[in-house]
Amino acid sequence: MAALLELNDVSARYGQVAALHGISLTVGEGEVVALLGANGAGKTTTLRAVSGTVRRSGEVILGGKRLTRSGPEAVARNGVAHVPEGRGIFTQLSVWENLRMGAYMRRGRPDFKTVLDYFPWLDARRNQQAGTLSGGEQQMLALARAFLQRPKLLMLDEPSLGLAPLVTREVFRVVTDLNEKEGLAVLVVEQNAAIALGVARRAYVLETGSIALAGSADELRSNDAIRTAYLGY
Amino acid sequence: MAQFLQTVVSGLALGSIYGSLALALVLIYKATEVINFAQGEMAMFTTYISWALITHHGMSYWPAFFVTLLIAFAGGIGLQTVVVRPLARASVLTVVMATIALLVILNGAAAWIWSPQLQFYPSPFPTSSWVIGGVHISKQDAGTFGVVAACVVVLALFFRFTKLGLAMRAGALNPAAARLMGVRTSLLLALGWGFAAVLGAVSGMMVAPTFFLTPNMMQAVLIYAFAAAVLGGLESPVGAVTGGVLLGVMLNLITQYVTFVTPDLQLPVALGILLVVLLIRPSGLLGRAVVRRV
Numbered sequence: 001m002a003a004l005l006e007l008n009d010v011s012a013r014y015g016q017v018a019a020l021h022g023i024s025l026t027v028g029e030g031e032v033v034a035l036l037g038a039n040g041a042g043k044t045t046t047l048r049a050v051s052g053t054v055r056r057s058g059e060v061i062l063g064g065k066r067l068t069r070s071g072p073e074a075v076a077r078n079g080v081a082h083v084p085e086g087r088g089i090f091t092q093l094s095v096w097e098n099l100r101m102g103a104y105m106r107r108g109r110p111d112f113k114t115v116l117d118y119f120p121w122l123d124a125r126r127n128q129q130a131g132t133l134s135g136g137e138q139q140m141l142a143l144a145r146a147f148l149q150r151p152k153l154l155m156l157d158e159p160s161l162g163l164a165p166l167v168t169r170e171v172f173r174v175v176t177d178l179n180e181k182e183g184l185a186v187l188v189v190e191q192n193a194a195i196a197l198g199v200a201r202r203a204y205v206l207e208t209g210s211i212a213l214a215g216s217a218d219e220l221r222s223n224d225a226i227r228t229a230y231l232g233y
Numbered sequence: 234m235a236q237f238l239q240t241v242v243s244g245l246a247l248g249s250i251y252g253s254l255a256l257a258l259v260l261i262y263k264a265t266e267v268i269n270f271a272q273g274e275m276a277m278f279t280t281y282i283s284w285a286l287i288t289h290h291g292m293s294y295w296p297a298f299f300v301t302l303l304i305a306f307a308g309g310i311g312l313q314t315v316v317v318r319p320l321a322r323a324s325v326l327t328v329v330m331a332t333i334a335l336l337v338i339l340n341g342a343a344a345w346i347w348s349p350q351l352q353f354y355p356s357p358f359p360t361s362s363w364v365i366g367g368v369h370i371s372k373q374d375a376g377t378f379g380v381v382a383a384c385v386v387v388l389a390l391f392f393r394f395t396k397l398g399l400a401m402r403a404g405a406l407n408p409a410a411a412r413l414m415g416v417r418t419s420l421l422l423a424l425g426w427g428f429a430a431v432l433g434a435v436s437g438m439m440v441a442p443t444f445f446l447t448p449n450m451m452q453a454v455l456i457y458a459f460a461a462a463v464l465g466g467l468e469s470p471v472g473a474v475t476g477g478v479l480l481g482v483m484l485n486l487i488t489q490y491v492t493f494v495t496p497d498l499q500l501p502v503a504l505g506i507l508l509v510v511l512l513i514r515p516s517g518l519l520g521r522a523v524v525r526r527v
Binding site (some may be wrong): 051053071072073076077081082084088089090091092093097100101102104105145149 | 396399400402403406407409410411412413414415416417418
């Protein structure tokens with residue numbers, strides 16, 4: 001499978017503090033890949049290194065194009081939708097205005113119809129202020145908005161954070177849908193390894209800024225030693 | 234009663250001028266949390282440009298008006314690019330200091346280019362007035378109010394209905410998230426300065442026929458605009474305009490009916506209002522208290 005996203009020896013730091021020590025990973029076209037690991041292992045930083053919201057060195061290549069020197073606007077324009085920690089909803093804008101922002105880079109009329117196929121409830125809430133949605137609804141809105149960017153790669157940072165288990169399952173069901181029906185490649189960061197491995201084909205386990213383990217989701221799930229040592233379930 | 238209404242009507246005209254300059258302040262404040270102290274001098278400078286176009290280059294009023302708006306727009310973008318953008322990583326205080334430097338420079342430059350002497354500035358409106366039910370409405374006041382209102386409405390429509398306007402609002406609320414949607418926030422900040430400069434130019438050109446043209450013409454107006462912006466809520470564009478109109482009407486009423494307040498005392502009264510608002514309701518009439526999650 002051709003690699004859509006390729007990280008080669010990528011390091012990143014916040015001021016004096018190094019957060020990533022030369023990690024390498026790939027995400028294939030139409031593939032779902034999970035990034036697992038404990039708090040502070042560098043999962044969020046890895047996503048930020050891709051989207052250009054943290055300074056990085058090494059190589060970030062998307063669809064054959066080097067993005068290592070690109071800022072977040074340029075990375076977005078090259079086809080990466082990053083739903084950041086905290087979801088990045090414009091809380092004071094309406095639901096509909098948030099969706100229009102997702103389509104900001106697109107010419108012509110945004111494809112709201114397809115979005116409403118996946119998120120039918122958004123239609124009735126279009127004029128509601130986005131900040132008044134529940135956490136799960138905000139996560140869905142962030143997904144819908146990211147989908148309107150028509151990205152090649154969708155990056156999700158802890159979509160389950162603060163959500164009830166049922167809602168989390170619903171969020172991941174939509175992610176799976178988008179992957180299967182739209183062929184969208186997904187790189188998802190999760191603390192909840194069980195649910196992430198249920199959706200992802202492959203996974204990387206990060207530990208203190210380096211990749212400790214990589215493998216298919218099935219391998220990682222079936223290996224008891226790995227499960228207890230790294231995944232905590 | 235007629236006296237009262239008349240006082241209100243002429244207050245509306247001045248108030249709309251304060252409101253448009255206050256709106257200019259709020260546009261920049263919302264996007265960057267910087268109070269642009271040079272806003273008044275930018276307005277003064279562009280008003281001089283329009284004056285030069287009319288008196289030295291033989292343009293008639295309205296063409297000069299619109300050419301000036303274009304120049305102001307370009308100038309605002311230019312100032313942001315040259316003075317403010319290089320300070321993108323500096324603290325807010327540094328940027329505020331830069332705008333104060335800009336204030337001094339523009340003031341000096343205007344005096345140097347056009348001499349500090351008082352100049353007569355033409356008005357596009359006739360000096361006559363309409364009489365409706367015993368209330369004299371001067372065409373000057375009505376015209377001023379109309380021009381400012383038109384500008385504010387056009388700007389509001391832009392922010393409400395265009396993609397670029399939406400992106401500017403989103404960029405002001407959450408710049409990091411907006412950039413992830415592909416918004417080039419630094420360009421939009423420059424655009425914001427352009428709009429603010431246009432609003433300032435409008436307020437300058439509308440105030441100049443009454444106040445006469447001098448390099449210091451806008452300094453009092455800027456203080457009224459501060460008071461208006463704080464009154465309405467520094468975070469709220471609607472509040473800024475409302476605050477300006479309210480302030481204009483209130484000041485007019487106070488000078489009319491409170492005998493010891495002479496027109497000379499309007500400025501201290503405006504500052505008094507500013508102080509009271511800051512003490513009682515710091516977020517302003519229409520602003521919401523900013524709560525930040527830590």
